[in-house]
Amino acid sequence: MLTKKWALAGATVALLALSGCAGESTGSDGGGDADPITLAMVAPLSGAFADTGAQIGYGAQVAIDEINEAGGVLDRPLEIEKADTADGAQASVQAIRDFSADGNELIFGELSSANCLALAPLVDELGSVFITTTCTNDDLTGHDGEPAPYERFFRVGATSEQDMLALARTMHDAAPEVTTYDVFAFDYVSGHLQWEQFSTELAELGMQLSADVQYFVPLDEQNYTSQISALAGVSENGEKRGLYLGTYGSGTSSFINQGEQYGLFDNYDVVVNSGSYWPIATSLGGAAPEVYNGYDYNYLAYDSDANQAFVDAYTALAGTVPDTWGYQGYLAVKAYAAAIESAGDVSPDAVLDALKGISFDTPQGEYTIDPDSHQGSANIVVTHTVGNADEETGVEVLESYVIPYADTLK
Structure with a gap:
């Protein structure tokens, strides 16, 4: 059923006045001098799909700034460390191994379903946690009443x-x-x-x-x-x-x-x-x-203060309005922040348990990750x-x- 018809013929949008290049993040660090909580991001940052990785990163940074300006998570600021996976599944797998070895075990991102299908079993093996923003393959999360095929893999974007x-x-x-x-x-x-x-x-x-x-x-x-x-x-x-x-x-x-x-x-x-x-x-x-x-998303879709705040912050940072990839990056960070806060802990096992069934506020309203399928409640x-x-x-x-x-x- 199609609901909430929202578009208008000839709709125009007043964008923020921008000067120069895309802005730098200026969010304050929540938690003062406390050690930051690092979230690891994997995405194509070079090559033909570098724009996708950039937009996932912009959306994630908007969430980081929003959370840090509100005091961080567990009184600690969040930060992102990135790895380029433009070279395909092998690069993605290696990035997961490197992050895990360095103790950065709360990971998100990826564009290609082939990359996600390669890294999902490895995440289970290593004991890390992964939230895909953009991989759409249906078999990455549970569907048709079946439970999640991977214990430590979640998705905030929609399925194919x-x-x-x-x-x-x-x-x-x-x-x-x-x-x-x-x-x-x-x-x-x-x-x-x-x-x-x-x-x-x-x-x-x-x-x-x-x-x-x-x-x-x-x-x-x-x-x-x-x-x-x-x-x-x-x-x-x-x-x-x-x-x-x-x-x-x-x-x-x-x-x-x-x-x-x-x-x-x-x-x-x-x-x-x-x-x-x-x-x-x-x-x-x-x-x-x-x-x-x-x-999953269009910046005109939701007439809410939360959506307008997201659009404004993203536009100020990236120099353009957000698209779905940026929105998905935002969701992944918000999901981790909510789970860490709920768990009261940053260990992978504690965050894993908290992600199952976690709910948090987003531009589309309340968003929930199903505890059994590990699929987020993404609208289309x-x-x-x-x-x-x-x-x-x-x-x-x-x-x-x-x-x-x-x-x-x-």
């Missing part, structure tokens, strides 16, 4: 299934006449799984769905001209046709820029994308195509946007929905 069910149900209502989809997606576990979940849900809703042309490309590929040329050829005379775009980050940006040269998006009735699309859309200078996007926000140079952000929000966590499950 949540995102795809919400997006498919929205498209069923918004564009029921579109029954043929072409597919362009990354060639990795979640890339294939998400298309399967999206198409299966549409079929279960009664649509006679057909997938015509499908391309799955390597994560590090950036030249898509041959695939785009082929898509433009098959879609040129198509009616009631959609494009499923299963990419994120620089891959989405490259695809859109290259696709515009072929007039590709004029050939489709709808374009759907999962993942953090908003920063891509705003970077296109008002030229973003019309897209339906589903993910589906936005329908198009580029508009007259908007301050360069993007016009045509309509959007906040879909509560309970309504994103099977």
